[in-house]
Ligand SMILES: Nc1ncnc2c1ncn2[C@@H]1O[C@H](COP(=O)(O)OP(=O)(O)OP(=O)(O)O)[C@@H](O)[C@H]1O
């Protein structure tokens with residue numbers, strides 16, 4: 294027992310002392326990597342739960358499996374301290390002396406019924422709170438309602454307007470305690486991490502500000518799309534949609550570029566199909582096949598440079614009503630806001646990723662790189678302009694072809710009515726497609 298107490302004294306950095314000493318409804322610690330937040334929260338909770346009976350819920354936005362939770366960290370700390378009074382179960386941890394229980398939940402999966410189980414919580418620890426959606430947060434706050442209950446929040450700020458930050462951190466009320474913690478506050482910060490932080494400070498000052506000093510991205514970055522938006526969309530789980538299919542086709546400009554088809558149905562980006570070293574005819578053949586097999590509502594294609602040839606072939610083959618050529622440099626639909634079509638379409642991606650409703654992107658690292666690497670600028674009239682493809686290519690080492698293909702799916706709004714679906718039969722009158730083909734597909738049976 295004596296041995297344990299001695300270890301306990303030294304292991305929580307002083308900067309976190311309020312976790313155990315201050316009585317507040319909300320305690321929010323934020324900052325950059327390796328500030329010691331996760332460890333200090335885990336240690337403080339383990340200590341508290343040995344002193345009194347507490348129901349502690351450890352929450353994050355998405356918990357696909359228990360592996361995503363802080364359970365492993367708590368187990369490691371229990372082992373580190375040699376606490377004999379804790380018993381670890383598959384999905385919970387219990388203190389056998391006080392009867393305290395730690396439970397682990399993902400907020401995204403909580404329907405109004407399930408969330409009731411959180412109502413008895415004495416302490417809710419929200420880890421990585423920058424990823425908590427507004428919807429989750431709005432449900433959570435009134436659910437942690439037990440008298441004297443506390444909400445402990447650890448986060449690395451991502452955006453200026455992370456919902457949790459806006460609600461609690463930006464203008465804290467008298468029940469809310471907010472403190473910034475960075476790696477230099479953590480006496481246990483590993484040497485490698487300090488070295489990495491200092492190296493980043495030299496080589497990429499913007500990244501240093503964000504990653505290591507915990508500054509939100511938008512304040513310091515000139516990037517159009519914040520990584521968190523892409524990550525969020527890439528970690529969402531599948532949902533059904535009845536939206537029509539739209540295809541974007543970005544065509545390689547140079548030998549080493551890729552031609553990319555992007556398949557999007559409303560809020561779901563289904564897939565990317567990537568082709569290297571294809572000539573105009575080959576690409577037109579692939580596009581024709583997709584148009585026939587998938588029957589998109591529209592295929593928007595880049596007709597700058599090599600795209601024009603592909604477009605002509607598709608027109609010849611009678612796909613005219615289904616395809617629309619887009620010049621990235623053309624005038625935007627809204628010329629007061631955008632210097633050109635390209636800026637407007639990429640801003641379409643930003644709006645798509647920023648909407649309240651969930652959206653889905655494939656888990657593709659190249660796509661992540663493309664979407665998060667584009668810098669934005671404004672012209673003298675305050676209109677959005679993107680840095681040139683050449684500049685991006687220099688930095689990224691390739692051109693952001695997947696991003697451009699996705700952007701193309703936002704070239705113009707696409708709606709489809711039930712009547713229109715029937716009318717498709719007429720649209721193909723002059724093309725290679727036969728009316729009968731449409732009706733042989735099971736999709737159309739029973740209509
Ligand atoms: N109490 C401690 N005892 C020993 N090592 C610690 C302690 N607290 C932190 N560390 C060390 O510091 C590192 C960073 O701590 P921690 O992961 O808690 O920081 P964080 O603020 O949660 O960072 P991140 O944003 O990366 O999640 C840990 O990996 C660990 O090596």
Ligand SMILES: [Mg+2]
Nearest residue numbers: 330331332447
């Ligand atoms: Mg952490």
